[in-house]
Amino acid sequence: MSTITTEELAETTLLRFATAGSVDDGKSTLVGRLLHDSKSVLTDQLEAVERVSASRGQEAPDLALLTDGLRAEREQGITIDVAYRYFATPRRRFILADTPGHVQYTRNMVTGASTAELTVILVDARNGVVEQTRRHAAIAALLRVPHAVLAVNKMDLAGYEEKVFAAIAEEFTAYATELGVPEVTAIPISALVGDNVVEPSANMDWYGGPTVLEHLETVPVAHDLSHCHARLPVQYVIRPQSPDHPDYRGYAGQIAAGSFHVGESVTVLPSGRASKISGIDLLGEPVDVAWTTQSVTLLLEDDIDISRGDLIVPSKDAPATTQDIEATVCHVADAPLTVGHRVLLKHGTRTVKAIVKDIPSRLTLDDLSLHPHPGQLVANDIGRVKIRTAEPLPVDSYADSRRTGSFILIDPNDGTTLTAGMVGESFAAPEPVKDESGDDGWDF
Known part of the structure; x- marks a missing residue:
């Protein structure tokens, strides 16, 4: 198994991506193949998969077992929960969410894709684009996932025919474009055999594009939210009972977007009270600036009423x-x-x-x-x-x-x-009509 030095890992970027597709399209097999062929599977994990596969009478390891970890998933042969996997190559670090394909568990696809910068949507080459494919594309568009990969799987069962791949890619791309998906990259693969997952396929010489891993390693990642409107949802008010800090009152939370600076004027919402940041504590140490995804404690110049659920924002761009x-x-x-x-x-x-x-x-x-x-x-x-x-x-x-x-x-x-x-997201819904639901006691 190849190793990555601490220095190399620190220099790589992070890509969060999710897989989606209909039942039996091969999502878990693709993820397993991706982990296996990129040398991201520990020896004991692979041995465990080999033992379970052998007990079922399978000659080759069932790589889907690397992600289908729940007993119910293994017994039914479907993915139920969102399986998160963390792996890295010398070029990039990855957080992968393998989401369920069954329509009953579409809710979990929403969870897995909500923080993703890329979605891999699988299609069985024999079945083409189906309703669940369209549903997953619509969800990816609604969640504003900036990149989409159409992985046309099981090409080995479709004779590796270029025309099969081209027809599916054309139909899906047209549909995704109408939804507003900004970018679609179509890749013909066989997750079971390994074609175009990590290594280029020798069976599809008509395809000259990237493998799945190559695309994942090179797709532009723009998840730096430091330029966005700064937002800190308050999770906890810190009042230590310590004689060393008798007047300490800090407002802790994870910065959702943007950055905060000591001396900056801020407003607390929804109350609208204003103050200035007198200090920022990060991991117990004072800092002058903090930014997106850091968990910090803000200290303010004024003693104002703030509690969990409030939102601290810069006064200059406070939302209504x-x-x-x-x-x-x-x-x-x-x-x-x-x-x-x-x-x-x-x-x-x-x-x-x-x-x-x-x-x-x-x-x-x-x-x-x-x-x-x-x-x-x-x-x-x-x-x-x-x-x-x-x-x-x-x-x-x-x-x-x-x-x-x-x-x-x-x-x-x-x-x-x-x-x-x-x-505010919309598919150009029609003009609303007057509400005639009646008074039920919750008319705010």
Whole structure:
């Protein structure tokens, strides 16, 4: 197994990517092949896979077992949970989310792709683009994943025919382009055999593009959010009971976007109170500046009321607070979301009561048409919603910030996640009509 020095690892960039596709398209096999052929599998892991494969009477190791770790997954032969894997090559570090293909677990694909910079969508060369392929492409577009790879798998079962690959690539690219996916790279592969996964295929000399790993190593990564509007959702207020720090009051959290500087004027939302940063603590040490993804503690010049759920932002570009939110959502719960539905809305570290005032449209995946005012969204539906919250929230557009422009809706009765939402995202939904759902006591 090849090794990477600490110095080499420090110089590589990080790519977060997710895999998606229909059941039996070979996602887990692709991930296993990627890990195996890139020498990213430990010896004991490979030996364990070989033992399980042999016990099933399989002559070759079933590489899908490298990611399908749950007992239920192995027994059913499908991926259920999101399996995260961390690996590195000399050129780049990777965080991989292997997401389920079964329509029942589309909600987990939303989870896996929500932080990804690239999505690998697999298609069985024998089946072509199917409904679940279109659903995954739509979700990737909604989540604004900047890069998409179409991996046309099982080319060995399609005779390695160029025309089969070309037809699928053309259909998918046209569909993804209409959704607004900025870039699609199509690669013909056989995950089982290893064609074009890590090593170029000798069976498809008509293809001159990159292998999957080569593309993953070279695709531009632009996840530096330090230039975005700075946002710090407060997770915890620190008041140490120590005689050495009797007046210490810090506001801890992970910076969602942008950077903060000592001396900078900031505003606390939704209250609107203003102050200046008097200090920044990072890992117990004072620093002058901190930026995106760092977990820090901010100290302010003024003693103002701040608690978990508040948002600290630079005063010069504070977002407006609102109780009326329009968004595109992916409904992930088994129970439908209906007009008049009472929910909890979680935005950042803040959770408030809310009500669904209108569902203007539902997206039809086959032709991307909009079904106006469906009245409800069922599991895996994508649609537009209008929500009224009990308290004002400082929300950004999802186009500006994937962190502070997103939210989830929660069932207040049992805590079930109902819906994942993207503020302001739209498939050109029709004009909303007057809400006639009636007064139900939650008319904020």
